[in-house]
Amino acid sequence: MLEIKNLHVKLEDEDKQILKGVDLTVPAGEVHAIMGPNGSGKSTLSYVLSGRDGYEVTDGAARLGGQDLLEMEPEQRASAGLFLAFQYPVEIPGVGNLTFLRTAANAQRKARGEPELSAADFLKLIREKAKTLKIDSEMLKRSVNVGFSGGEKKRNEILQMAVLEPRMCILDETDSGLDVDAMRLVADGVNALRSPDRAFLVITHYQRLLDHIRPDVVHIMANGRIVRTGGPELALEVEQNGYGDLLAEVG
Amino acid sequence: MADTAVLAAQAAASADKARPGDAALAARLDVLTLPEGGFTRAAREDAAQRLQAMGLPGPRDEYWRYTDPALFNAARPEAAEIAGDSSTLFTEIERLNLVFVDGRFDAAASDKLEGEGVEIENLASAEGRADHWAAGLYGRLEAAGQQPVKRPFAVLNTLTASDGVLIRVTGRIGRPVHITYHRSAVDADVSLHHVVKLEEGAELTLLETGAIGARSNVVLEVEVGKGARFHHVSAKRANDPKLGIGHIFARVESEALFKSFALTVNGRMMRNEAVIDIAGDDAIAHIAAAVLGDGDTGRFHHDDTVFIIHGAERCESRQVFKKVLKNSAEGVFQGKILVKPGAQKTDGYQISQGLLLDEGSQFLAKPELEIYADDVKCSHGSTTGALDETALFYLRSRGVPKERAIVLLVLSFLADALEEIEDERLRDDILGRLEDWLTQRAGNQGKA
Ligand SMILES: Nc1ncnc2c1ncn2[C@@H]1O[C@H](COP(=O)(O)OP(=O)(O)OP(=O)(O)O)[C@@H](O)[C@H]1O
Ligand SMILES: [Mg+2]
Numbered sequence: 001m002l003e004i005k006n007l008h009v010k011l012e013d014e015d016k017q018i019l020k021g022v023d024l025t026v027p028a029g030e031v032h033a034i035m036g037p038n039g040s041g042k043s044t045l046s047y048v049l050s051g052r053d054g055y056e057v058t059d060g061a062a063r064l065g066g067q068d069l070l071e072m073e074p075e076q077r078a079s080a081g082l083f084l085a086f087q088y089p090v091e092i093p094g095v096g097n098l099t100f101l102r103t104a105a106n107a108q109r110k111a112r113g114e115p116e117l118s119a120a121d122f123l124k125l126i127r128e129k130a131k132t133l134k135i136d137s138e139m140l141k142r143s144v145n146v147g148f149s150g151g152e153k154k155r156n157e158i159l160q161m162a163v164l165e166p167r168m169c170i171l172d173e174t175d176s177g178l179d180v181d182a183m184r185l186v187a188d189g190v191n192a193l194r195s196p197d198r199a200f201l202v203i204t205h206y207q208r209l210l211d212h213i214r215p216d217v218v219h220i221m222a223n224g225r226i227v228r229t230g231g232p233e234l235a236l237e238v239e240q241n242g243y244g245d246l247l248a249e250v251g
Numbered sequence: 252m253a254d255t256a257v258l259a260a261q262a263a264a265s266a267d268k269a270r271p272g273d274a275a276l277a278a279r280l281d282v283l284t285l286p287e288g289g290f291t292r293a294a295r296e297d298a299a300q301r302l303q304a305m306g307l308p309g310p311r312d313e314y315w316r317y318t319d320p321a322l323f324n325a326a327r328p329e330a331a332e333i334a335g336d337s338s339t340l341f342t343e344i345e346r347l348n349l350v351f352v353d354g355r356f357d358a359a360a361s362d363k364l365e366g367e368g369v370e371i372e373n374l375a376s377a378e379g380r381a382d383h384w385a386a387g388l389y390g391r392l393e394a395a396g397q398q399p400v401k402r403p404f405a406v407l408n409t410l411t412a413s414d415g416v417l418i419r420v421t422g423r424i425g426r427p428v429h430i431t432y433h434r435s436a437v438d439a440d441v442s443l444h445h446v447v448k449l450e451e452g453a454e455l456t457l458l459e460t461g462a463i464g465a466r467s468n469v470v471l472e473v474e475v476g477k478g479a480r481f482h483h484v485s486a487k488r489a490n491d492p493k494l495g496i497g498h499i500f501a502r503v504e505s506e507a508l509f510k511s512f513a514l515t516v517n518g519r520m521m522r523n524e525a526v527i528d529i530a531g532d533d534a535i536a537h538i539a540a541a542v543l544g545d546g547d548t549g550r551f552h553h554d555d556t557v558f559i560i561h562g563a564e565r566c567e568s569r570q571v572f573k574k575v576l577k578n579s580a581e582g583v584f585q586g587k588i589l590v591k592p593g594a595q596k597t598d599g600y601q602i603s604q605g606l607l608l609d610e611g612s613q614f615l616a617k618p619e620l621e622i623y624a625d626d627v628k629c630s631h632g633s634t635t636g637a638l639d640e641t642a643l644f645y646l647r648s649r650g651v652p653k654e655r656a657i658v659l660l661v662l663s664f665l666a667d668a669l670e671e672i673e674d675e676r677l678r679d680d681i682l683g684r685l686e687d688w689l690t691q692r693a694g695n696q697g698k699a
Contacts, residue, residue: 050648053640078650090645094663103659104649111650143663144645160649 001199002026002049002168007060009041009048018044020224021060026168026217029196033210034203035235036221037243042203043087045221046172050084051077064168078104079111083166085157087173087203092144097156100144101126101163108164129162132192133185150177158189169193170201175209187212207239222247275324276307279407289378294390298410301394305401314400317583317615318522318554323404323496328466330437331519334491340460340680346429347371349416353434354441354464356414368422368453374415374444385417385446392472392500396526399558399587405498405524408470412444415470420453420479427482427677432461434491439464445471449479449507456674459485467495475507477531482510484677489516489688492549497523499538505531505563512672514681515542515553516688522554532563539571539671543661543685545692546578546612554583555603561594561627570601573668575661576612587619590627599629606664607637608657654693661689 002025009019018041026032034042048055049062051074062069064080072080092100106116117125130140133155145153154174161169171190175183190200190213202213210218210232218234219226220243228234228246238246308320322328349371350360356373364371370384377383390409396402418428430445441464449455453476463469475481481501487493495518503509515521527536536559544551559568574582584603605614616633638660646656662685672678 052644052648073653074644074647075650075652075656078648084648086645090641092639092642092645092660092663094666095646095659100646100649100651100659103655104646104651107652107655108650111652164649 001028001065002201003063005061007062008058009044009055010058012054012056018224022226024219024226026199026201028199030216031194031200031202031213032217032219033215033235034201034219034221035205035238040221041224042221043172046084046170046203049170050074050082075107079108081167083161083164083169085161085171085174089145089153089157091146093146095144097140097142097144101160105163126163129159133159133189135159151179151182154178155182155186158186162189162193167198169198172203173205175204175206183209184212207235210235220246273306278326290380290383290386291378291389295410298390298406302403302406302410305403307403318552322494322520328438328440328494331465331492333434333437334462334488340486340684341429341458341677344427344676346427346458348429348431350431350433351414351443353436353439354413354443366424368420369424370419371428372417374417375413377417384419384448388446388448388472388474392474392502393470396500402498402524404468404496405470408442408444408468412442415444418447418455420455421450423454427456427458429458432463434462434464437465441467443469447473449475449481451477452479454480456482460488462488462491462493463495465494467493469497471499473499473501475501475503475509477504478506480508482673484512484672486514486681491518493518493521495521499525501527503527503529503531503534503536506533507531509536510671510673511538513540517543517545517551519549520552522556524556526558528560528562529566529568530562533565534563535567537569537671539668541665541668542574542582544574544576544580544582546580551580556585559588559599561588561590561597561599563594565596567598571668571671572603573665574614575606575608575664576614577608579611582614584616587621588629590622590624590629592623594624595626597624597627597629601631603633605635606661607635658686658689658693662686
C-alpha cells in the first residue's frame with residue numbers, strides 16, 4: 001500500500017536535513033507503528049507524505065498503491081486515499097464542522113468520479129459515525145475544532161477518518177492527550193476500520209495504544225531514519241527500557 | 252438660490268490664498284445646474300455657503316491621507332464601461348422596489364409608492380413643495396455631522412443632489428424598501444440624497460443594490476426615533492468599475508436600533524463615511540462592511556471612515572470591517588469612537604481586519620478612541636494578515652481543492668461582518684452572492 005524508499009527531506013528555507021533516508025513499506029491489511037524519540041522526524045514524515053509546504057525532498061520516493069505521492073497536490077493525495085490524523089488538529093474559526101466534512105467528502109468523491117452524497121445521506125452517515133465516537137451533534141455544528149478540548153480534537157480526527165474512509169491512514173500521536181475511555185473509543189474506531197484493503201501507520205510514544213490496536217510491525221525512528229523494525233515486542237522493550245539501549249545497539 | 256456661476260467665480264478668484272481643492276470646486280460648480288426653490292432651498296443655500304468656506308479636500312488633508320480625492324474632485328468623471336447586470340439580490344424577497352436610472356427615479360419601473368405605515372416619495376417630485384416633513388432633516392443631519400472634520404463631498408451633495416428617496420415610517424412596514432440602481436449612460440455623474448425618518452417605535456429595512464453611475468455621490472440621512480428599528484443592507488453591483496463616495500448621517504434616539512451593513516465586491520475607488528450620533532439612552536448602533544477587492548480589473552481602493560458619537564448613557568456601538576484584498580488592492584479603515592462626558596456605561600467595540608491574498612496589497616487602519624466619561628467599556632482591534640497556511644493545508648489534506656479551500660477561508664474571515672445582517676434571508680442571499688463570485692474567480696484563476 002505505502003512504499004517509502006530512501007526518503008531524504010530537508011527544510012525548504014533552512015539548511016537542515018530532517019529525514020535522512022527513510023525506508024518503510026506498509027502492505028495492505030497491516031497496522032504498523034512508529035515509535036521514536038522527540039524530534040526524530042516522525043511528524044515530518046507524515047507531513048511530507050501528505051504534501052505540506054515547507055519541506056524539500058532531496059532524494060528518494062514515496063508511493064501509495066503504486067502512485068507517486070510526491071508528485072501530487074495534498075488534495076489529490078487525499079482523494080487517492082491518504083489520510084493524516086494530525087498531531088495538532090487545526091482550528092478553523094468560521095468554517096462549520098459539518099460544512100467542512102461534507103465539502104471534503106464530496107470533493108473526494110468528485111475527484112474519484114463517484115456520485116456526491118446528498119445532504120440528507122451525509123447527515124445520516126456522520127450522525128451514525130459520531131455516535132460511535134461519542135461526539136455529540138452540538139459539536140458537529142461548531143466551527144472546525146474551535147473550542148474543542150484536546151481529546152475532542154483527536155476524536156474529531158478519527159470521525160473525519162471514519163467518514164472519509166481512506167485506504168492509508170496515518171495517525172500522528174492520536175493517543176496523546178486522551179483519557180483512558182477516549183483512548184478506547186479511538187482504538188475501537190480504528191479497529192472498526194481495519195480491513196484487508198486498508199493499512200495504518202500509527203505514530204505513538206506509548207505502548208498503551210498498541211494494547212488496543214495490535215500492530216503487525218513496530219518501527220523505531222531515530223535521527224531521521226528507521227533504525228529498527230520488529231514485532232509488537234519491540235514496543236514493550238521501548239516501554240520498559242527507553243530508547244537508550246536500542247539506539248546504542250544501532251550505534 | 253445661490254448663483255453657481257458666481258460661486259464658481261469666487262472659488263476661482265481666491266487664488267492668492269488658494270486651497271488645494273479650489274480649482275476643482277470652481278470646475279465642479281461651473282457645470283452645475285440647481286433645481287429651483289422648494290423645501291430644500293434653504294438647506295441648499297446654506298450648503299453653498301459652507302462649501303465655499305471649506306473648499307474641496309486636497310491630498311494634504313489629514314482626513315484624506317490614505318485616499319486621493321482627485322477623482323472625486325474632478326469636474327467630470329471618466330466614462331466607465333457598464334458591467335453586465337446579473338444581479339438577482341433580494342429579488343426573491345417580498346419588497347417595495349424603487350428604481351433609479353442614472354440617478355433619476357423611474358416611476359414606471361418602480362412599485363407603487365404606498366404601504367401601510369409609510370410615506371414614500373422621490374425627492375425630485377416632492378421638493379417643489381414649501382412644506383415637507385423632510386425639511387427639518389434634509390442637509391441638517393449632514394450639517395450636524397461636519398465633525399470632527401469637514402466632509403465637503405457631503406455638503407456638495409446637499410447642494411447638488413438631483414433626486415433621492417424620502418421615507419417616513421410611522422408603523423412597522425411589513426416588507427423592506429429596496430432601492431435598485433441602474434446605469435444606462437457610460438459617463439453619468441450621479442448625486443442622490445435620501446432622507447429616512449422613523450417615528451417612535453417604527454421599523455424599516457432599507458436595501459440598496461445595483462450600479463449608480465460612472466461616479467456617484469450618495470448621502471443617506473436617517474433619524475431613528477425612540478424605540479424605532481432601522482436595518483440597512485447595501486450591496487453595490489459586483490465588478491462595476493465604479494467611483495463612489497457615500498455618506499451616512501444617522502441620529503439614533505433612546506432605545507432605538509440602527510444597523511447598517513455594506514457589501515462591496517470589486518469596483519475602482521470608493522469612500523464610505525458614516526457619522527452616527529447616538530443621542531438617546533439605551534440605544535444600539537452597529538455598522539459593518541465586507542469588502543472584496545481584486546485589483547485585476549484596474550486599481551482597487553476602498554476606504555471606510557466612521558465616526559461614532561456616544562452622547563447618552565448605556566448605549567452600545569459596534570463596528571465590524573473586513574476587507575479581502577488582492578492584486579495591489581488597497582483597503583483603508585479610519586474609525587473613531589467619541590464618548591462624550593456623561594455617556595456612562597457606554598459599550599463601544601470596533602474591529603477592522605484586512606486579509607491580504609498577495610504581497611502587493613495593503614490594508615491601512617487608523618482606529619481612534621476619545622473618551623470623556625469614566626464608566627465605559629471601549630475596545631478596538633485591527634489586524635492585517637495573509638491566509639492561514641496551516642488551515643489551508645488542513646482543508647486540502649482532507650481533499651478540499653485549494654481554490655475551494657480559499658473560498659471557505661475567505662468566507663470564514665468575513666463571517667463576523669455578515670453576522671451583522673439580522674434578517675437571515677438577506678444574509679443568505681448576500682452569502683450566496685459572495686460564494687458565487689469567489690468560486691467563479693477561483694475558477695478563472697485556475698485556468699489562467
Ligand atoms: N518547519 C520546521 N522548522 C524548523 N524545524 C523543524 C520544522 N519541522 C521540523 N523541524 C525540526 O525537525 C525535527 C523533527 O521534527 P518532528 O516534528 O518531525 O519530530 P517528531 O519525531 O514528530 O517529534 P515529537 O515526538 O516530539 O512529535 C525537529 O528537530 C524539529 O525541530
Ligand atoms: Mg511529532
